[in-house]
Amino acid sequence: MRCFLALLPLIGLLTFGAPSSAAEPLPQPKGAVILTVTGRIEQTNAPGQARFDRDMLEALGKASFVTGSEVSEKPQLFEGVPLRAVLERVGAHGTVIKASALNDYAAPIPFEDLRFEPILAMKVDGQVLTVRDKGPLWVVYPRDAHEVLHDVRYYARSVWQLNRLHVE
Template structure:
């Protein structure tokens, strides 16, 4: 299991949560995104799935998600972000699979280069690397 989702969701597979391994997540449609980040150099190419697709898959119904990471980082993200922007959960960067040593296996990526408003530091806090949990509230 690399990602658990709980809270206000209607589709679960482990008690009150939905738990996913990499194979399960690979069934979501793959998207690519080229963007700069505040923590890497230059333009990077990311591959993964849209966060809104995952939330729809589990029947999320709320106003925000609380995202948690392997390193105990926690941040609240408005659900509107995922519908206003093509926010990606990246599994690969520049053709390489993300690993826990390098921000993986899952990293929330915003299309920062496509929207000047996303270059605000408030959005930088929402780029959760080593993502391992979402709670829908």
């Protein structure tokens, strides 16, 4: 019986999943805010907003892949945070993410695109993205891993100079 009782917490994790980080309060950014998430979210750190600095995003986990893009003739190494991790952290619930850039370009990203594991790139080929180089963030899909991503629909969703996400 003791063995069974000792295993209960583990069984609960396996059955119901790990506790969501969205339940933890979202801290205040200490550095410059590079991403603001609004809309149908549960966690905020400003009225109606979840604001992230670079360190907060990096703390959500890192992801990287080498892939081609519509703006380069050769594959590049993209490093950043999984878009899924950002959405999970704020407790996003919706069907579409409106990704907006510094110049107000916006593109809708359907939640089903998360199956491709796009990232919010912060570095390309080891270099931190600046506004001049498509930063501070760039939505990047691993297009070389999925033939379907070689399509203008996904190119339009690869928003560079990203600074806002709105969950609808």
